Amino acid sequence: MESDIQILIHTDQDIVTARQKGRSLAASLNFSSGEATLIALAISELARNIVTYAKKGEIRLKALNGGTSRQGIRVVAHDDGPGIPDLEQALRDGFSTSGSLGLGLPGVRRLVDEFKIESERDHGTTVTVTKWKS
Amino acid sequence: MEIPILKQGNVLIATLQAAVPDVDLLSLRTALVREVVRSRSRGVIVDVTAIDVMDSFASHILQDLAHMIRLRGAETVIVGIQPEVAFAMVQLGLRLENVATALDLEEGMSYLNRKFRTLA
Numbered sequence: 001m002e003s004d005i006q007i008l009i010h011t012d013q014d015i016v017t018a019r020q021k022g023r024s025l026a027a028s029l030n031f032s033s034g035e036a037t038l039i040a041l042a043i044s045e046l047a048r049n050i051v052t053y054a055k056k057g058e059i060r061l062k063a064l065n066g067g068t069s070r071q072g073i074r075v076v077a078h079d080d081g082p083g084i085p086d087l088e089q090a091l092r093d094g095f096s097t098s099g100s101l102g103l104g105l106p107g108v109r110r111l112v113d114e115f116k117i118e119s120e121r122d123h124g125t126t127v128t129v130t131k132w133k134s
Numbered sequence: 135m136e137i138p139i140l141k142q143g144n145v146l147i148a149t150l151q152a153a154v155p156d157v158d159l160l161s162l163r164t165a166l167v168r169e170v171v172r173s174r175s176r177g178v179i180v181d182v183t184a185i186d187v188m189d190s191f192a193s194h195i196l197q198d199l200a201h202m203i204r205l206r207g208a209e210t211v212i213v214g215i216q217p218e219v220a221f222a223m224v225q226l227g228l229r230l231e232n233v234a235t236a237l238d239l240e241e242g243m244s245y246l247n248r249k250f251r252t253l254a
Contacts, residue, residue: 012156019187020153037187037218041226044189093227107190107226 005061015047018059042111046077054081072132080124137162145177152184163199177246183214193228200233213242
């Protein structure tokens with residue numbers, strides 16, 4: 001099986017690197033260019049959240065081969081930052097604590113097929129998203 | 135890497151490369167606003183044809199840039215947003231509000247020229 005791709009996220013340059021790796025992984029799995037763009041954008045927003053709220057963290061990319069030739073990409077964005085105090089609020093459209101930047105998680109959720117978030121106060125946040133090839 | 139700004143008549147043109155880090159976008163914004171003043175330009179074209187991902191940060195910076203330049207009395211046009219990029223932006227919920235866009239550099243130029251004529 002393919003191994004995970006791990007990208008440490010700390011600076012704005014890491015955001016660019018992460019989304020480029022996501023796009024090339026998508027291309028190598030023959031995702032359409034449109035799907036690859038959605039994946040790259042989701043990675044960009046998740047990486048940006050890490051830089052903005054937690055300062056540093058990591059993004060892991062994994063190619064999925066779901067038995068019946070179903071292929072996908074899983075993105076795990078993890079940080080040990082302050083965590084999200086109110087998850088329900090953070091998942092509501094139009095909510096962002098950083099002011100003007102980021103549309104936050106509801107937007108990312110619309111880009112992917114599966115979305116899961118775990119967050120604990122003072123113990124960081126893990127967002128796991130999956131995009132299946134259509 | 136600094137993004138070069140070209141001058142053609144009374145229009146400034148900046149062409150973004152594929153992977154622009156945030157800092158370069160921020161310095162482009164500053165440089166364009168300064169250059170519009172210095173060169174007394176009437177229009178600015180930002181060509182994003184090579185951009186394969188426009189995230190929330192990039193679109194906020196472009197929107198701010200256009201508004202700052204308008205406050206200086208000049209017009210900005212964003213040209214070359216790729217179809218997939220546009221699709222992904224809208225899915226995410228991004229919109230470039232009150233910012234002129236055009237298909238490509240040529241269309242951007244004729245948009246600005248029309249604008250200059252009506253203002254003249």
